[in-house]
Amino acid sequence: MATYDDFAKLDIRVGRITDVEDHDKAKKPMYKVTLYLGPELGTRTVVAGIKARYTREELINKKVACIVNLDPKTIVGVESHGMLLAAGDGALALSLLTVDRDVAEGSRIS
Numbered sequence: 660m661a662t663y664d665d666f667a668k669l670d671i672r673v674g675r676i677t678d679v680e681d682h683d684k685a686k687k688p689m690y691k692v693t694l695y696l697g698p699e700l701g702t703r704t705v706v707a708g709i710k711a712r713y714t715r716e717e718l719i720n721k722k723v724a725c726i727v728n729l730d731p732k733t734i735v736g737v738e739s740h741g742m743l744l745a746a747g748d749g750a751l752a753l754s755l756l757t758v759d760r761d762v763a764e765g766s767r768i769s
Contacts, residue, residue: 670728671744671768672696673758674703679715682706685735692718692743694725697765703727706739712753724756724768 674694682689688710694703705725709718724744731738747753758766 669726671724672727673722673762673764673766674725675764676718676721679718691737695764699765703740705741706734706737707743722758
């Protein structure tokens with residue numbers, strides 16, 4: 660069982676998607692997503708397996724929840740600096756976690 664202290668270690672922030680590119684080298688349908696996380700954290704690239712569910716146009720300017728303090732991970736040659744949070748039971752039944760009000764990029768989610 661996870662403790663509150665385990666959860667508190669995660670730095671989850673609101674990021675605005677500014678660019679989306681196909682990750683052509685990946686076997687699964689993936690995007691290279693560029694997120695703006697506010698002036699403190701700036702811009703980051705995250706590799707996300709959401710291409711089967713979202714078009715590029717649907718993603719641009721969407722504000723999403725992102726874990727920003729994970730160790731970078733190289734995914735098929737691209738270094739990913741975070742993880743987008745989503746709910747669902749698979750690639751086709753997937754929904755990115757978004758905010759329901761206009762909060763600033765970089766705002767903490769707790």
